Amino acid sequence: MRSFIVRILINGLALWIASWILPGLDISTSAATEAVAKTGVTQGTDTVGIIAAYLFVGVIFGVVNAFVRPLVSFLSLPITILTLGLFTIVINAAMLYLTSWISSYTPVHFTIDSFFWTAVFAAIIIxxxxxxxxxxxGARRR
Structure with missing residues (x-):
């Protein structure tokens, strides 16, 4: 359980840094935007909402990496061997796109622009x- 929480925190941090570096990545919350529009309050709750949004997308990304990525990695093993492992970057970018698609059905939206290289660079950074x-x-158990 502890390693799962640490992995969520690491995913959230990695997504935050990638979205800070790359202008094509964005995480937005429709609930936070509506609350700010109604109340006009942006201090405190806005920061907590942004942190919660990154952690929420980190959970989605962790679930995608835990369940979908092993299957995709197994099915793409021949091309991964032919490219000497470089195809794993494309797999990671595809997992980011899948996370983006899944998050579009939640109140927290993780968006990647249509430029494929943004996802590739984000996958490398993450x-x-x-x-x-x-x-x-302490981040990993042995």
């Missing part, structure tokens, strides 16, 4: 951040 954060002592 992978590097996840690898670095996974090496932090």
């Amino acid at each position: 992978t590097v951040i996840s690898l670095v954060a996974g090496r932090i002592p």
Whole structure:
């Protein structure tokens, strides 16, 4: 259970950094936007709402990586071998697009612009951040 929560936090952090670096990634909440429009209050609740939105998308991304990615990786094993593993970047980008599609049915919307390279660069950034954060002592059980 602890490693699942740590993985959600790492995914949320990685998504936040990727959306900060790349202008084509965006996470928005329709509920927070409506609350600000009604009350005019943007302090406190806005920051908590944004953090919760990134954690929520991190949960979706974690579930997609836990259940869908192994199947896609297995089915694409021949092309991954032919490309010497570089096709895994395309698989990670596809998982981001799947996360974006799933989140479109929730109050939190994770959007990627139509430019495919944005998803590829985001996949590289998220992978590097996840690898670095996974090496932090206490973030991973042995």
